[in-house]
Each structure stands twice: as structure tokens, then as C-alpha cells.
Amino acid sequence: MTMRTTPPTKTDAATAASNAAPPPAKAAPGDFADVTASAATLRRFLHGLPGVDAVGLEARAAALGTRSIKTTAKAYAIDLAISMIDLTTLEGADTAGKVRALGAKAVHPDPTDRTTPRTAAVCVYPDMVATAKEAVAGTDVKVASVATAFPAGRAALDVKLADVRDAVAAGADEIDMVIDRGAFLAGDYMKVYEEIVAVKETSGQARLKVIFETGELSTYDNIRRASWIGMLAGADFIKTSTGKVGVNATPANTLLMLEAVRDFRAQTGVQVGVKPAGGIRTTKDAVKFLVLVNETAGADWLDNHWFRFGASSLLNDLLMQRQKLATGRYSGPDYVTVD
Template sequence: MSRKELKSEFGDVTATETGLRRFLHGLPGVDPVGLEARAAALGTRSIKTTAKAYALDLAISMIDLTTLEGSDTAGKVRALGAKAVLPDPSDRSTPQTAAVCVYPDMVATAKAAVAGSPVKVASVATGFPAGRVTLDVKLADTREAVAAGADEIDMVIDRGAFLAGNYGKVHEEITAVKEAAGDARLKVIFETGELSTYDNIRRASWLAMLAGADFIKTSTGKVGVNATPANTLLMLQAVRDFRDRTGVQIGVKPAGGIRTAKDAVKFLVLVNETAGPDWLDSHWFRFGASSLLGDLLMQRQKLRTGRYSGPDYVTVD
């Protein structure tokens, strides 16, 4: 089903607030105990050396290497871009990361830093991280980032509107930002730590996908609760079910709090066992991380050489 056919198929659902509410509240309820137990059980899976080497390389290739601080400088962004293109200067077989993720005003700098490589430039927009700006500002933010060369836009939803049950407003804003993004892929951030319930996360997932999201993303990394195995599992179930129903595949990006190779491997197991191997690709699954890459590189060198590197082997952001 094409995006145009998708809009036609769900036109009655998305045309009114009542239709959206009826559809979203008609989704199956989430069993919190069962969801968390399933996530915990999958997290105990172990993998052998050969599979581990593959998983480490895959995880590196899925990272959106991120800096989203008020203190960001052009020099820091250039260094981040260089790290994305050549994560381990001592081993050029190391995969490049999927993208670098920066604020809109740093997109041009990031684009220049990764020029000539397949590394994408992602930009947060729409009043990140709170999203408490008008739609006009959100659209201007998006257009600015795309004009500067952003390949991907990471937008935040209006959590206040969503929690108040104003699903039409959230749907309208995602649709408008998707249009403003043009050819750039759109990742829609829920801030799952603020949505209170798993049922809300499932509803937000379907709402974003119906509105045209190319990815659904857990969090901004700016609150206390970010990506967890349980909320990521739930979102993986949503994209799986959405493709089963529509034929349209949507990506998933857990972000915030994923710092170790062990954690990353657990998330890859979740992907494989829930959505399936079609999602085991950087086009469909990403890690939003700033510190994960360092541990992945250390574990990768351990497998390659049989020993851990010294503390200065990898940079720490």
C-alpha cells in the first residue's frame, strides 16, 4: 500500500477527532506485566562469538551519533562528523554510523563534516525537546533544517495535546511537518517517559504512523525515563502490526540511556524476535546515542585482539 493509498484507507479514521479517538481507543489494551516479562526474558538471550561480532558491527552501523547541547560548537560537530565517518582510525573495517544528529543551526556544519560518505545528517526540530511552540515555528524549524541539508528530521509531538486527548491536533502537526520535510525522512518522538501508560505509547505509535511518520522514536534523551526494553518492544509490535495491516514498513529508534554494547545487543534481540529480521538494518532501526559508540568499539577490539584497550583508546563525548 502506498502512502496515498494509506491515507485513503484510513481517511474516515483520521478525518475527525471522533474517528481518531474511536480507532486509537479501540486498539488492544497492553498487558504491562506480560510486556515487561517478555522484554526481560528476551534480554537474557546470549549470543556466541561470531554472532556477537556481527551484532557489534550492526549496532555501530545503526547509531545516530548525537550532540544536542546548548554548548555545542562548530568544532564539536565537526569532530562528531569525523567520528561518524571513521569511528576507529586504527581499524578501517569498522562500520560507519548511520547518521549524526544535531540542532538545525549545526546542520550545514555536520553536512560538510560527513561529505563524501553515506553518513546521514539528522536534525531535531519542532521546538525540541519540549515542542511548546506554535505550528508555524515548528514548520519554519523543519524547513530551515532541510534547507541546510538535513536528510532526516526528528520531531517531537505535543505531549500536552496528546495527554489531553486532542489527537487531531497531534495528527495535524505530524502531517504538516512531514510535508514540510519534503524528501527528508521523518522520525516522530513520543517522549515515552511522559506518556504515563503503555496504552498511550501504543496509541501514539499508531497515530504517528497514520500521520506519515517514517520512524517512531521513544524519547528525546532529556527526561528521566527514556528508551527501555519494554517500551521499545511495544513500539516494535506496533510497526510489525502496522505492516501486516497496510504493507507499509516504519522504522523504530530507541533513544536515551543505551550506553553499553550489552544493552545494544539486547535491543537487537528484541528487534529480531518481535518485528523480525527485516528491521535489522540501519534503514529501519536506529540507536539515538552519544556514548554507546565508545563501548561498542572497545568490545569490538576485544573480540579482534583478545584484550581490552586502554582508557584513551576511544574518545568519550
């Protein structure tokens, strides 16, 4: 893997009433407009995608995971990974104080070293968006909000859209929505597509991340189909998981999604980001994912505008590894703040 050695530098929402009808679905880009013309054409397209060779996919992901990088390239990779983190707290016990502390950590991950990059965003529930915005005010750290009845997505569409409106009205820069996995697994692909389109419209200027919950989709073929539905519907990012189930981001499912965004841009000219979330805890893990990005989608995705990590504990390990490179010794977990 060849990586650069220079470190990374540092809306108005729709206000329709919450019970308004969802916006009509828009045609997919370019040559794919006919694909979403009906439930039948969408199904035909999705089931016509090449089948995934599970053994080959996992073997390639494992092989890429053996790559190693050293010295200045490793230092660059650590700073890049820090700059790609959506620092996240999504707990029922979240308080304003916890969110303010999270925002402070996003802005200054290592208060003893102001050369440490900021994280890309903080990710919170809609009712904590305003608090998070205050905590990161005056910086380029974004505020992402989960929405659409996260994490299960079991709600009527008007409730989901109201959730989105609340988050955007509070100042969210990004919306992380969950798809209706029940509809997807039942084969109702058009319902999934139309809900994503409606959420995209309601999000206004906020960028939209579409969460598939890959651990519940059962097969790699389903993950590929979900990726294409999300991209056709206008997702700015496709995201693996909520972090709330047993199987979250893996090298194999992330590799598959990276192949999808690469192929989508080749055919439409539209670039879509990827966000693995859940279970990525160590610097070694993060580097493996960066290698996947570089070797699969390419260097154009090695930027926090196009690739993110959904994580919280990952940041602490990256900071300890960064300190080790600078001082020659590990400082230990007592020297980084606990999320």
C-alpha cells in the first residue's frame, strides 16, 4: 500500500408539517433511471447483479489485512484515521454533559498535543444535536444525528420524517438513517428505495448516510443489493451498521460496499462515501480498513468527506499509538480521556 506521508489538514431544513405526505421518488441517476420506474424493474435489476463469491471476498479481505505500513506512512495513517472518526454516543443514559465532553474531545482529541487532527464529526441522538452544535461551534467538526427510529427503524414513515426534521432543525450537518430491514428481507425493495428518497428530500442540505445493518441482511448478495438501493436513492454515504447488533462492520462486508461505490461511480460519475461502524477498536483494525479503501476504491476515498469510521473507543487506541510514535513509549489508557 502506498500512502502519502503528509498529515491531513485541518441549512436550511425543510419545514413542512410532520404529517405531510412524503415527496415523490426521484429517478435514479443517468442510465439507471429506468431501473427505479417500478417495483418489477428494480427487483429485476437487483437480482441481476453478479452473485458474490463469498469465499473469494473473504480471502481478498483477509489478504489485504496482512499488509503493513511503517514509520512515516503509519504516522500519516493514524492521523488520517483520527480525522475520519464519527465520535459517537448513542445511549439511553446520554446527558448534555457527556455530549459536551464528547464534542470537546472531537475538537481536541489530545489536549497535550494540538497538532492532533480533529475528528470528522460527533454522532448523537436528535435531542442532543443542539448541545453537540454548541460544543463544536467555530470548528469544522460536523454534527451527525441518527434518525428514522434508530436503531430498529420500526415506525411509520411520517414518524421517521419527523425525526429527521427535528434533527435538521436543531442543526444536524449529517443524518444517519436506518433502512426498513423487514421490508428489504421481504423483497419489498421499492419501499426501501422510496423511504430513502423521502429521507434524502427531508434532510435538505444535510448529507445522508444510509445504514443497512449488514449483520441482519444474512447474505453478501443482500448487502450488494442494499448498497445499490441506497446509491440509486441518493445516499451520500452507505454505512454498514448501527453498532447495536452482534455482527457489525467486517473487512469483508466493507470491501463489498467499497466495490459497489467504485462501480457506481464508474457507471454514473457520482461518488458515494462508505462508513463502517461497530467493532473497530484498534489502530491495527483501522489501518486494515484504510488499506481496503486504497486498494479497492482508490485514493479518492482516502478523505473524511468519503470515508468514515463509526467508533468511540477506536480514538483512544489511535491516540496511544500516536503518542508511542512521538515519544517511543506507550502512555497507557490513563493518559487519554475515557468516553
